[in-house]
Amino acid sequence: MSIYIPQETELIKIITETQNIKTFVFKPKNGFSFKTGQFVELTYPGFGEAPFTPSSNPFNTKEFDITIMKVGRVTSLLHEAKEGIVLGLRGPFGNGYPLNEFLKKDILIVGGGVGLAPLRSLLLSLFTEIDKYNKIVLRYGARSPKDIVYKEQLKEWSKIKKVDVVVTVDVGDETWTGNVGLVTTILKDLPLDINNAVSIVCGPPIMMKFVTFKLLDLGFKPKDIYLSLEKNMSCGLGKCGHCRLGKYYICKDGPVFRFSDIKDIWDIWD
Amino acid sequence: MVTYFIQGKNFLGLLKNLKEDYEVIIPHGETDYFWKSFENDFIFNKYRAITSIRQFFFAAKRTVGKYFNKLQKEKRPYCIVGAKACDLFSLNIQDYVFLSEPQDLDYRLNRENNLIISGDCIDFKEVCFCVLLDILPYPVKFFDLNISPIDNGYIVDVGSEKGEKIVLENKDLFEDVDKNKILEIDSRRKKTIERLFSHLRSQNLPKKDSLYNLIKNNYQANVWQKEALKCVECGACIMNCPTCHCFLLFDSKLEKDYLRAISWDGCQYKNFTKVAGGANPLKFRSYRLRNRYIKKFEFFYEKLNLYACTGCGRCIDSCIVKIDLREIFKELSYSEVNLK
Numbered sequence: 001m002s003i004y005i006p007q008e009t010e011l012i013k014i015i016t017e018t019q020n021i022k023t024f025v026f027k028p029k030n031g032f033s034f035k036t037g038q039f040v041e042l043t044y045p046g047f048g049e050a051p052f053t054p055s056s057n058p059f060n061t062k063e064f065d066i067t068i069m070k071v072g073r074v075t076s077l078l079h080e081a082k083e084g085i086v087l088g089l090r091g092p093f094g095n096g097y098p099l100n101e102f103l104k105k106d107i108l109i110v111g112g113g114v115g116l117a118p119l120r121s122l123l124l125s126l127f128t129e130i131d132k133y134n135k136i137v138l139r140y141g142a143r144s145p146k147d148i149v150y151k152e153q154l155k156e157w158s159k160i161k162k163v164d165v166v167v168t169v170d171v172g173d174e175t176w177t178g179n180v181g182l183v184t185t186i187l188k189d190l191p192l193d194i195n196n197a198v199s200i201v202c203g204p205p206i207m208m209k210f211v212t213f214k215l216l217d218l219g220f221k222p223k224d225i226y227l228s229l230e231k232n233m234s235c236g237l238g239k240c241g242h243c244r245l246g247k248y249y250i251c252k253d254g255p256v257f258r259f260s261d262i263k264d265i266w267d268i269w270d
Numbered sequence: 271m272v273t274y275f276i277q278g279k280n281f282l283g284l285l286k287n288l289k290e291d292y293e294v295i296i297p298h299g300e301t302d303y304f305w306k307s308f309e310n311d312f313i314f315n316k317y318r319a320i321t322s323i324r325q326f327f328f329a330a331k332r333t334v335g336k337y338f339n340k341l342q343k344e345k346r347p348y349c350i351v352g353a354k355a356c357d358l359f360s361l362n363i364q365d366y367v368f369l370s371e372p373q374d375l376d377y378r379l380n381r382e383n384n385l386i387i388s389g390d391c392i393d394f395k396e397v398c399f400c401v402l403l404d405i406l407p408y409p410v411k412f413f414d415l416n417i418s419p420i421d422n423g424y425i426v427d428v429g430s431e432k433g434e435k436i437v438l439e440n441k442d443l444f445e446d447v448d449k450n451k452i453l454e455i456d457s458r459r460k461k462t463i464e465r466l467f468s469h470l471r472s473q474n475l476p477k478k479d480s481l482y483n484l485i486k487n488n489y490q491a492n493v494w495q496k497e498a499l500k501c502v503e504c505g506a507c508i509m510n511c512p513t514c515h516c517f518l519l520f521d522s523k524l525e526k527d528y529l530r531a532i533s534w535d536g537c538q539y540k541n542f543t544k545v546a547g548g549a550n551p552l553k554f555r556s557y558r559l560r561n562r563y564i565k566k567f568e569f570f571y572e573k574l575n576l577y578a579c580t581g582c583g584r585c586i587d588s589c590i591v592k593i594d595l596r597e598i599f600k601e602l603s604y605s606e607v608n609l610k
Contacts, residue, residue: 088528
């Protein structure tokens with residue numbers, strides 16, 4: 001079987017999250033498992049594929065979710081798709097979040113926009129074995145109240161013992177009574193011990209850049225900051241060349257990197 | 271290494287015999303050589319062809335499969351005649367990319383099944399600089415048979431079991447070799463190397479060992495902007511480079527079937543790194559030009575301790591606006607950043 005050919009995966013459910021973000025639930029024909037943080041290439045047959053990180057709990061091996069924002073050619077087609085159609089799937093690719101390195105730690109998770117999707121997979125993994133971790137602190141920023149994904153789940157998560165959730169929006173509206181400001185504004189007075197903490201960041205590049213700088217200011221060490229990078233990953237195997245960053249291929253060596261491993265590479269935020 | 275002699279007319283006979291099992295590819299032309307299928311005649315190419323041999327191992331465009339089923343196809347392997355040392359050196363890079371796990375099976379089958387009958391360079395082009403990179407102008411690795419022209423035939427070196435098998439199957443065509451002829455070939459090889467060095471000496475190019483640092487330490491050098499302003503993004507440097515390996519996966523629809531295909535791609539094209547959201551790390555031509563040099567002289571050097579450059583000069587030859595790798599390295603060696 002060629003490494004470039006996808007397997008069949010049925011789209012069994014579509015959940016509308018926001019006006020331009022939907023969660024798609026898939027049931028792969030030949031079985032599939034992934035580690036949280038790994039990504040897949042999802043094919044819209046006849047049109048092409050695009051990289052996405054699953055947003056569901058990897059402990060569920062029968063189905064998996066991908067939360068997708070409508071931004072390009074393939075994602076626009078996916079947003080028009082109906083339940084029951086068969087799509088293509090390759091992967092999983094790359095290295096996921098190193099959960100073993102988070103044991104007995106305070107875990108700060110910072111998400112921006114649809115960047116909460118891969119982090120939901122991480123959160124659900126952590127919740128499944130929550131006794132192994134000290135504390136889980138989630139800080140999430142969206143553009144506006146209408147752009148917040150997983151609204152109901154965010155409320156549910158905040159009720160879990162050892163879990164602390166704070167949400168902010170860049171711009172509020174008449175319904176919004178919560179925090180207003182960029183996600184960096186809710187990174188103060190964090191209820192955790194920075195000397196025994198790790199932080200995981202996922203969102204648009206500009207958000208990851210300023211969050212990383214803020215975390216460094218707060219005293220996080222570069223090796224304790226994990227970033228989910230995204231480039232034009234195509235083959236997923238470190239062969240097609242599109243996603244090189246310094247000595248790494250994001251698809252093969254990432255997409256999750258410690259900041260200490262990439263901080264000396266030029267233009268990492270572009 | 272086992273060595274034979276083959277007369278010119280018998281070499282034609284060998285190619286005719288190989289045609290039974292292989293798509294025999296030979297060079298043709300007088301000053302520039304192009305690849306074509308062998309029919310009846312053969313001309314020995316004095317130096318490398320215009321395009322590299324990459325196309326015979328990783329086609330410029332191919333259908334990978336009809337999904338959700340693999341496309342089954344029968345294809346005769348290639349016998350590539352006239353590949354040069356620079357072409358063969360590039361297999362170090364291509365093998366690293368496509369034979370690393372998980373392997374590209376089409377590439378692997380081509381590597382296993384293709385036959386390589388390489389040849390010495392008995393002359394060189396103005397743009398050739400292989401010896402600067404310690405690549406000799408005659409093959410030492412990766413060939414099945416290698417031919418060096420002499421008198422009315424060729425000295426044949428056997429470089430693999432597959433090559434040995436070809437000789438055995440066609441043993442009537444081969445003769446024992448006269449030792450004087452081997453000495454004559456050795457002498458010509460030395461002269462070719464001397465001539466190449468003499469050609470390069472006047473160009474005053476930086477030494478091989480300095481190239482890695484020249485790229486690593488000159489990320490912000492002016493030369494990238496200066497040279498890239500000339501670039502028209504035709505992609506000739508990418509398409510002709512033997513070590514370039516980047517490709518694009520794309521889909522198409524054919525009646526009821528879905529086809530997945532691959533075509534060569536490259537970092538000099540504007541959308542190479544563009545993502546759906548619009549971000550493009552290599553948004554400027556200067557970034558893209560620099561990227562090409564970083565990939566070849568920094569990335570692969572760190573991975574393999576090899577430069578992904580064979581000194582074939584094809585990027586120089588094919589560039590319609592005269593962007594010249596040699597000039598870029600010379601300029602980098604004089605640049606301010608480097609002098610600091």
